[in-house]
Amino acid sequence: MxxxxxxxxxxxxxxxxxxxxxxxxxxxxxxxxxxxxxxxxxxxxxxxxxxxxxxxxxxxxxxxxxxxxxxxxxxxxxxxxxxxxxxxxxxxxxxxxxxxxxxxxxxxxxxxxxxxGADGIVADKDIKTIADLKGKTVAATIGAVNHFLLDHALKQAGLSESDVKLSNVAPEQTGPLFMSGKVDAAVTWEPYLSQSMAKGGNLLFSTKEAPDxxxxxxxxxxxxxxxxxxxxxxxxxxxxxxxxxxxxxxxxxxxxxxxxxxxxxxxxxxxxxxxxxxxxxxxxxxxxxxxxxxxxxxxxxxxxxxxxxxxxxxxxxxxxxxxxxxx
CATH class of the missing domain: 3.40.190.10 (Periplasmic binding protein-like II)
Structure with missing residues (x-):
């Protein structure tokens, strides 16, 4: 589930x-x-x-x-x-x-x-912070709450959506797309977050930092x-x-x-x-x-x-x- x-x-x-x-x-x-x-x-x-x-x-x-x-x-x-x-x-x-x-x-x-903590942004191992997403391809779903989470995290890092390359895919595809190596980062949820980190991905931001x-x-x-x-x-x-x-x-x-x-x-x-x-x-x-x-x-x-x-x-x-x- x-x-x-x-x-x-x-x-x-x-x-x-x-x-x-x-x-x-x-x-x-x-x-x-x-x-x-x-x-x-x-x-x-x-x-x-x-x-x-x-x-x-x-x-x-x-x-x-x-x-x-x-x-x-x-x-x-x-x-x-x-x-x-x-x-x-x-x-x-x-x-x-x-x-x-x-x-x-x-x-x-x-x-x-x-x-x-169930929702977050995971990225390649060489990407250490949200600021490092500048110019990178990020999988999210335009208009969905994962898109909102990305927007929130980018603003906190002094960036905007225009600073990243947004790959608009269905919500359930963001995590698997990242794990397949087709994007640099993804806004996803469990169990994809844990699966991505187990494969060497970095957790850049999660709802533990924005619990409401x-x-x-x-x-x-x-x-x-x-x-x-x-x-x-x-x-x-x-x-x-x-x-x-x-x-x-x-x-x-x-x-x-x-x-x-x-x-x-x-x-x-x-x-x-x-x-x-x-x-x-x-x-x-x-x-x-x-x-x-x-x-x-x-x-x-x-x-x-x-x-x-x-x-x-x-x-x-x-x-x-x-x-x-x-x-």
């Missing part, structure tokens, strides 16, 4: 179609509802998988139906068309959706995990938050219980997650080396005292997408978040 599906983009035209489509709505205030939660196969959703497997949702008195999609993109499209109520997605996806959706007023209301740069959370419509805030709170608490279980009984937890991802227990543990599941005690800090930092990351994504002509409208980052759970 790798991470390639997290790097897919959302075509604006599809968002426009999805935004005006409405079927199977589940946002009325009537009594109990079954919360339909969209997810894709990503190890950072471990808390969700464990909560479902261990019966934590049932214990909390809520009915939760997990619906799998191929990527955060597809999960979000299902949210826009009312086929699900909540989507686990990446912050960059949420920003792009917010820019294009017209009526749902989608909100990021909680966080689940962040990349803490690639972050995942939960998104819902403003109406669902207003009408079913208590159920959402129970959902988040149950997922948090799953997160805590991962760190308290990692062997059993990794087995549960592996069953969901079609991966071995050891593979799950390896994938988790560069991922941090965020307990709600830390989410609260990020969504209150640290909210301005999250908003800045969201605004940076928006500016990046706008500059690359992937979106037509810049977002107002404060409108993207709703921290009602942490008031």
């Amino acid at each position: 790798n991470k390639r599906n997290r790097y897919l983009l959302i075509p604006a035209a599809l968002l426009s179609i999805a935004a005006i489509s409405a079927c199977g709505t589940n946002s009325s205030k009537d009594a109990d509802i079954a919360l339909r939660v969209a997810y894709n196969q990503w190890v950072g959703s471990a808390g969700l998988f464990i909560a479902d497997s261990k019966g934590y949702f049932k214990d909390a008195g809520i009915d939760v139906k997990l619906i799998e999609f191929a990527s955060p993109t597809e999960a979000t499209q299902a949210l826009l068309s009312d086929n699900v109520d909540i989507a686990l997605t990446t912050l960059d996806t949420a920003v792009m959706v917010k820019s294009n959706e017209a009526s749902k007023n989608l909100k990021v209301f909680s966080l689940t995990d962040l990349s803490s 740069l690639i972050i995942d959370g939960m998104v819902a419509s403003e109406n669902l938050i207003q009408d079913h805030g208590s159920e959402i709170r129970k959902l988040v608490d149950a997922i948090d219980k799953g997160t805590q279980f991962y760190y308290s009984d990692t062997d059993e937890a990794a087995t549960i997650v592996g069953e969901k991802l079609d991966a071995s227990k050891d593979d799950v543990k390896s994938m988790m080396d560069g991922v941090k599941l965020i307990p709600q005690s830390e989410v609260k800090l990020k969504m209150t005292d640290g909210l301005s930092s999250l908003e800045q990351h969201a605004q940076d994504f928006s500016s990046f997408f706008l500059d690359k002509k992937l979106i037509k409208n810049d977002i107002k980052a404060p409108d993207l978040f709703d921290n009602f759970l942490y008031q």
